[in-house]
Amino acid sequence: MADMKCNVAVMNMHDYLDGDLSREEIIQLQQHLRDCPSCHTRYEALERTDALAKCQPIEKAPEYLSDRVMKSLPSPRRPAAWTTWVRRHPAMSAAALFIVVMLSSFVSMWNQSQEFSVSGQDLEHVVIQGKKVIVPEGQKVNGDLTVVNGDVQVLGDLEGNLTVIDGNLSPLASTAHIAGQIKTIDRAVDWVWYKVSSYFGTLAYGS
Amino acid sequence: MKPVETRLVRLALKGNQRAFAEIVDLYKDKLYHLAYRMSGNRQEAEDVVQETFLRVYRSLDRYDMNQKFSTWIYRIATNLCIDRLRKRKAVYSLDAESTDREGLDGYAMLPSDDRTPESELLLSETQRIIHEAIATLPVKYKSVMILRYLQDLSLQEISDVLDMPVTTIKTRVHRGREFLRKKLEHKL
Numbered sequence: 001m002a003d004m005k006c007n008v009a010v011m012n013m014h015d016y017l018d019g020d021l022s023r024e025e026i027i028q029l030q031q032h033l034r035d036c037p038s039c040h041t042r043y044e045a046l047e048r049t050d051a052l053a054k055c056q057p058i059e060k061a062p063e064y065l066s067d068r069v070m071k072s073l074p075s076p077r078r079p080a081a082w083t084t085w086v087r088r089h090p091a092m093s094a095a096a097l098f099i100v101v102m103l104s105s106f107v108s109m110w111n112q113s114q115e116f117s118v119s120g121q122d123l124e125h126v127v128i129q130g131k132k133v134i135v136p137e138g139q140k141v142n143g144d145l146t147v148v149n150g151d152v153q154v155l156g157d158l159e160g161n162l163t164v165i166d167g168n169l170s171p172l173a174s175t176a177h178i179a180g181q182i183k184t185i186d187r188a189v190d191w192v193w194y195k196v197s198s199y200f201g202t203l204a205y206g207s
Numbered sequence: 208m209k210p211v212e213t214r215l216v217r218l219a220l221k222g223n224q225r226a227f228a229e230i231v232d233l234y235k236d237k238l239y240h241l242a243y244r245m246s247g248n249r250q251e252a253e254d255v256v257q258e259t260f261l262r263v264y265r266s267l268d269r270y271d272m273n274q275k276f277s278t279w280i281y282r283i284a285t286n287l288c289i290d291r292l293r294k295r296k297a298v299y300s301l302d303a304e305s306t307d308r309e310g311l312d313g314y315a316m317l318p319s320d321d322r323t324p325e326s327e328l329l330l331s332e333t334q335r336i337i338h339e340a341i342a343t344l345p346v347k348y349k350s351v352m353i354l355r356y357l358q359d360l361s362l363q364e365i366s367d368v369l370d371m372p373v374t375t376i377k378t379r380v381h382r383g384r385e386f387l388r389k390k391l392e393h394k395l
Contacts, residue, residue, distance in 0.1 A: 011381070014377075014380070014381040014384060015377075017384070018362060018377065018380060020362070020377075045388050045391075045392060046384060046385075046388055048391075049384060049387045049388045049391055050356075050384065052333060052334075052337050052391070053337055053341070053352070053356040053357075053387060054356050054359070056334060056337060056338065056341075056356065056357055057334065058236060058237075058240050058357070059236070059239060059240040059243045059244070059252075060236050060239070060240075061235040061236050061238075061239035061240075061253075061256060062253070065235055065239065065253060065256060065257070066228065066231050066232060066235055068253075068257060069231050069235070069256065069257050069260045069261075070224070070227075070228055070231065072257055072260075072261060073224075073227070073260075073261065073264050074264075074265070
């Protein structure tokens, strides 16, 4: 195989420089280079070209380029901090959201409740004078009675609970009889507690 | 073991700007070098580097972690360079006599590019000759030779970057090398 053709040898020279030549082929090429001076010169020229091109100094980017690049980027892909927090604490987030919703509904209810109102199952037997609710003497009122922003005077019988919110309960007359509990609520906190317990009471008993 | 780039990409995807800054630091010189050798113009090289990182940043989520990061980023940069060279050529041939289209014709711009860094001043005569020889390579050989010599990529990697068969890359490396050899023969 000593008489390798020169065009094949040139191909092999390139392959050799690209690290693509097998051991066997390298030996054949060396053989040819030893015998063929023109190919030998050619190979030396190619090898020199390769070496010189490879040792070109790297062109460094100017110092300011990193800054320029970072400043040119669109606004950070970083999501807002709170969404990250929400993703990490789903239970806490749900609880927080629940509290916010509850509070806001309480606040709106609190605002609504500046008006005078009376509620109960048996309002027919109750006398209302302006902002005063009276259970007349000798009269029997069935069920609970709730008065908001008004005064209450009980002279007769009340067969249930009496709740007074932001109002006054006049001292009970000797003729009065209240079968259930008496609750007087003045402060917002108490009122909220009342709302919460009644809310859960409603949930629990479905009434 | 995962390469450092993969880790940095993951962090950057989570919104870590510093991780992206590290990617920039890792590749800015390599990309600048590539772009400068392709275009022969510093201003254009800077623009290409910036544009490359911007594209990388925008499409980070589309980066395939199984692929080499360098292959991906070099592909973006080379494509940008080739596009610019093509456009420049079109503009140049359309109004060859116009002098106010500065920056678009790279060869005309070269002498006026007065920001010569120290590295350039220290270049030996031989290196200057090689530099010029590479600059005169036709574009299709130039990209291959720059990736081969200046970035030290394997033929397989170059074929991945340029999205061409290895056999084509091989032929171009051979022809490019012969081209350089002839250029240097008379000068060295």
